[in-house]
Amino acid sequence: MMSHHEARQTLSCMETRLRETRHNLHELERSLREKAEAAAIESRPKVRRYNRRMSN
Numbered sequence: 001m002m003s004h005h006e007a008r009q010t011l012s013c014m015e016t017r018l019r020e021t022r023h024n025l026h027e028l029e030r031s032l033r034e035k036a037e038a039a040a041i042e043s044r045p046k047v048r049r050y051n052r053r054m055s056n
Helices: 004-043
Strands: none
Touching: none
């Protein structure tokens, strides 16, 4: 069985890793959201411009 000091040290390490993992997930979600937004904007149909010689 672990001593109190070892258990506290292990818990502290686990909490640090959890914080890092949450941060990494947040960054990944933000990156995916930005890429999806850019792809959605890019995939919109282009507005066709008509000049005087073209019929609409």
